[in-house]
Amino acid sequence: MVDCQVRPSDVTDIRIIDAMLEVPREAFVPQNQRALAYMDLDLDVSGGEQAKRFLLKTAVTARMLQAADIKGADKVLVVGCATGYVAAVVAKFAGQVTATESDPALASKAKAVLAELGLGVTVQVAAAAAGDMANAPYDVIVLNGATEIIPDGLFRQLKEGGRLVGVFAITQPPRAAIVTRSHDDFGHRPLFDASAPILPGLERLPAFVF
Numbered sequence: 505m506v507d508c509q510v511r512p513s514d515v516t517d518i519r520i521i522d523a524m525l526e527v528p529r530e531a532f533v534p535q536n537q538r539a540l541a542y543m544d545l546d547l548d549v550s551g552g553e554q555a556k557r558f559l560l561k562t563a564v565t566a567r568m569l570q571a572a573d574i575k576g577a578d579k580v581l582v583v584g585c586a587t588g589y590v591a592a593v594v595a596k597f598a599g600q601v602t603a604t605e606s607d608p609a610l611a612s613k614a615k616a617v618l619a620e621l622g623l624g625v626t627v628q629v630a631a632a633a634a635g636d637m638a639n640a641p642y643d644v645i646v647l648n649g650a651t652e653i654i655p656d657g658l659f660r661q662l663k664e665g666g667r668l669v670g671v672f673a674i675t676q677p678p679r680a681a682i683v684t685r686s687h688d689d690f691g692h693r694p695l696f697d698a699s700a701p702i703l704p705g706l707e708r709l710p711a712f713v714f
Contacts, residue, residue, distance in 0.1 A: 505529070505542040505562055513563040517570045523596035524562065531617050532559060532589040546701055549587050549610070555704040557586040557610055560648060564680065564698050565590055568646065568669040571682050571695050574598050578643035583658065583670075584632045584703040588614030588625065590648045595623045602639060604630040606704055632705035635661045642666060649703035650678055659683060659690045671700040674708075 506524050515521065530541035533549055540547055546558040569590075574580060577599040582591040585603035587610055595601045595618075605611040608629050615627045628636060633655055635645070640661035647655075647670025654674065662668060662685040672681050680698040684691045 509544050509561070509563045510566045513567055515563070515566040515570050519597040520566050520569050520593070523593045524566065526596060527589070527592045527621070529559070529562075529589060531621070532587040532592070532614075550607075555607070556701065557584070557605075557607060557704075558649065558701045559586060559589050560700050564671070564700060565593070565648075567696060567698075568671075568680050568682075569594065571680075572644045572646065572667050572669045574644050579641075579663075580644045580646065581636055581640075581642045581661065582646045582648055583635060584648045584706075585614055585627065586610050586648060588618050588627065590646060591625045591627070592618055592621060592623055594646065595625050598644070602626045602628065602636055602642075604628050604632070604634070604636055606631050632703040633657055634705075637661060644668070647671065647703060647706075649706070650700040651706035652702055652708035653706055655706060659685065669695075671698050673700075673702060 530538040533541050550556045579600045580594050580598045582603040585591045585605045591603040611629045618625045635658045641663040643666050645668040650671035650673040652673050666685045668683040677697050678699050680695040682693050
């Protein structure tokens with residue numbers, strides 16, 4: 505996975521590469537899908553009753569994490585963590601990691617797997633758009649999926665100089681982008697074209713038709 509998907513995607517941050525080598529991706533997928541854990545695809549880890557949830561392609565995840573430039577003392581929020589894979593990777597080199605997930609069953613799975621791996625990640629059940637206001641601000645926020653709306657509430661949970669990375673499907677084609685806070689201004693810089701499943705709660709509302 506790392507040699508065939510991550511390194512060829514211009515990911516040179518050795519911390520990300522080492523973390524992806526160390527974290528067993530198969531631990532975060534259902535038993536019947538473990539053979540697919542290292543494939544280059546958005547892997548469905550849904551429990552079947554809630555909205556579809558995915559582990560994103562590893563190259564997309566790695567490139568976004570590299571752009572976020574996470575420091576060793578940074579406080580990081582992973583939004584829509586699903587079963588917790590991205591949170592596990594980030595926990596290998598960030599100072600403090602919190603993850604939110606709207607599906608209680610997936611949040612419970614994430615807690616169990618992260619604890620089994622000995623990773624001190626706090627997992628909370630929360631809507632994607634809500635983030636974690638009680639413990640904000642954050643140095644970095646990572647969207648484990650795409651958004652079709654401008655997530656202003658998440659932007660305002662960034663520290664001064666904080667960064668949010670995710671896939672923005674507001675226009676076509678969708679693009680991974682980084683948003684940086686400077687006082688109450690939020691600079692937006694596209695990173696690369698990328699498709700990703702939309703996070704539940706960050707969908708575009710249907711337009712009203714007369």
